[in-house]
Amino acid sequence: MEQQKEKTTIVLFSGDLDKAIAAFIIANGAAAYEHDVTIFCTFWGLNALRKDESVLVKKNWLEKAFGWMMPRGANKLGLSKLNMLGMGPQMIKHVMKKHNALSLPQLIELAQEQGVKLVACTMTQELLGLKDEELIDGVEFAGVAAYLGDANQAKINLFI
Amino acid sequence: MEQQKEKTTIVLFSGDLDKAIAAFIIANGAAAYEHDVTIFCTFWGLNALRKDESVLVKKNWLEKAFGWMMPRGANKLGLSKLNMLGMGPQMIKHVMKKHNALSLPQLIELAQEQGVKLVACTMTQELLGLKDEELIDGVEFAGVAAYLGDANQAKINLFI
Amino acid sequence: MEQQKEKTTIVLFSGDLDKAIAAFIIANGAAAYEHDVTIFCTFWGLNALRKDESVLVKKNWLEKAFGWMMPRGANKLGLSKLNMLGMGPQMIKHVMKKHNALSLPQLIELAQEQGVKLVACTMTQELLGLKDEELIDGVEFAGVAAYLGDANQAKINLFI
Numbered sequence: 392m393e394q395q396k397e398k399t400t401i402v403l404f405s406g407d408l409d410k411a412i413a414a415f416i417i418a419n420g421a422a423a424y425e426h427d428v429t430i431f432c433t434f435w436g437l438n439a440l441r442k443d444e445s446v447l448v449k450k451n452w453l454e455k456a457f458g459w460m461m462p463r464g465a466n467k468l469g470l471s472k473l474n475m476l477g478m479g480p481q482m483i484k485h486v487m488k489k490h491n492a493l494s495l496p497q498l499i500e501l502a503q504e505q506g507v508k509l510v511a512c513t514m515t516q517e518l519l520g521l522k523d524e525e526l527i528d529g530v531e532f533a534g535v536a537a538y539l540g541d542a543n544q545a546k547i548n549l550f551i
Numbered sequence: 552m553e554q555q556k557e558k559t560t561i562v563l564f565s566g567d568l569d570k571a572i573a574a575f576i577i578a579n580g581a582a583a584y585e586h587d588v589t590i591f592c593t594f595w596g597l598n599a600l601r602k603d604e605s606v607l608v609k610k611n612w613l614e615k616a617f618g619w620m621m622p623r624g625a626n627k628l629g630l631s632k633l634n635m636l637g638m639g640p641q642m643i644k645h646v647m648k649k650h651n652a653l654s655l656p657q658l659i660e661l662a663q664e665q666g667v668k669l670v671a672c673t674m675t676q677e678l679l680g681l682k683d684e685e686l687i688d689g690v691e692f693a694g695v696a697a698y699l700g701d702a703n704q705a706k707i708n709l710f711i
Numbered sequence: 712m713e714q715q716k717e718k719t720t721i722v723l724f725s726g727d728l729d730k731a732i733a734a735f736i737i738a739n740g741a742a743a744y745e746h747d748v749t750i751f752c753t754f755w756g757l758n759a760l761r762k763d764e765s766v767l768v769k770k771n772w773l774e775k776a777f778g779w780m781m782p783r784g785a786n787k788l789g790l791s792k793l794n795m796l797g798m799g800p801q802m803i804k805h806v807m808k809k810h811n812a813l814s815l816p817q818l819i820e821l822a823q824e825q826g827v828k829l830v831a832c833t834m835t836q837e838l839l840g841l842k843d844e845e846l847i848d849g850v851e852f853a854g855v856a857a858y859l860g861d862a863n864q865a866k867i868n869l870f871i
Contacts, residue, residue: 404711409724413724413753416834417722417858417859420859453642456642461633490837490838492834514652517650518643535577539584546863547862548708549722550573550710565791593733594729594733595729613802613806620793674736678810695736699741699867702866703867708866
């Protein structure tokens with residue numbers, strides 16, 4: 392009889408660099424322990440999954456405004472604390488590099504290599520006007536129902 | 552033998568509009584899957600349960616100050632990001648309406664219709680001076696012990 | 712046969728006074744119900760475990776900068792909302808004292824008396840340059856792997 396894999400889910404609601412790093416460190420740790428891991432990216436958390444280049448898509452003015460105001464991708468996120476007009480993120484990135492810690496884009500890549508399921512919240516996409524082709528490759532698209540299905544089978548469920 | 556219903560609990564600590572919306576979307580989703588759902592509103596999260604009209608109650612000056620500084624009800628909450636002196640919440644409300652998404656007051660009403668248990672943290676009430684009659688109808692009153700009792704039987708427990 | 716104790720884990724990521732108070736109230740409640748409780752303090756949450764006096768340790772300039780910018784200990788944390796240049800925390804502390812609620816330092820002390828396991832995230836220590844001797848006595852030191860081991864056995868897992 393095959394043993395059921397443990398499951399871990401994370402709702403990544405926050406678009407803060409530090410919180411996204413925490414989410415992906417926990418996710419990669421759980422994946423290393425052979426858990427099935429899902430990160431459901433919703434609201435501002437969806438920005439971590441944006442490609443860092445501009446993608447040509449049709450948007451209305453409000454969608455353009457959201458797209459312009461929100462950080463484009465994992466490398467552009469700010470800090471929840473000590474952001475200091477962008478100096479904080481640079482300091483954190485500097486110490487992480489110095490200590491050979493993986494950057495957020497590297498953590499996301501590692502998560503994908505380890506089979507962590509990255510899910511874009513389709514309701515958020517619709518509200519903020521973020522099109523599928525603006526998000527990094529390999530992302531799945533689903534709603535809250537799919538998240539609840541995963542979470543109900545998981546032992547560790549976090550909202551970040 | 553009657554099947555035990557699945558349980559989901561959410562601690563709503565945040566008084567941010569976007570986080571409260573996320574909490575109630577998850578809660579309504581879980582309720583649609585026949586979960587017993589509890590939202591334990593504590594600290595700033597209690598503001599989501601305030602009636603939007605002023606209620607005549609006896610308060611000391613500090614309780615009055617808190618009551619005046621904190622948003623009065625689900626329709627007055629600000630955003631955790633891009634609040635921009637209130638322009639952000641208007642933008643979010645506008646896109647939600649345009650996409651026929653339920654507003655926070657409607658999400659709360661739906662939650663009550665679906666039997667989601669809304670609990671006001673009595674310790675927070677005492678500290679911030681929020682009286683029972685200032686909160687919307689149908690709310691229960693309890694402390695952290697009751698929350699822990701629910702959470703310990705639930706598969707999904709989130710802190711938002 | 713000895714009955715297995717229930718387990719509760721909290722990741723304390725936030726360095727906000729109000730969130731730390733919520734974390735320790737939940738932890739103390741769970742400990743009162745005989746749960747094995749772990750609080751894993753990571754990122755800004757580690758500041759709650761700092762001693763309030765300055766400790767003479769060797770640091771590079773960036774570690775000194777982080778040490779200087781971040782609040783030194785549970786009594787120095789700010790609020791997530793209504794911080795108002797420090798007036799908010801004073802108001803909260805005032806009402807808590809008036810209602811005979813325990814302060815954060817007292818909640819931490821109670822947690823330690825009740826056997827709540829306080830864990831400092833070693834990766835955060837390294838990144839922010841917080842040395843073992845700068846943290847309060849009785850704290851354990853571990854990484855995300857140890858947290859996941861605890862969380863996977865727990866019924867209640869929260870990220871605060």
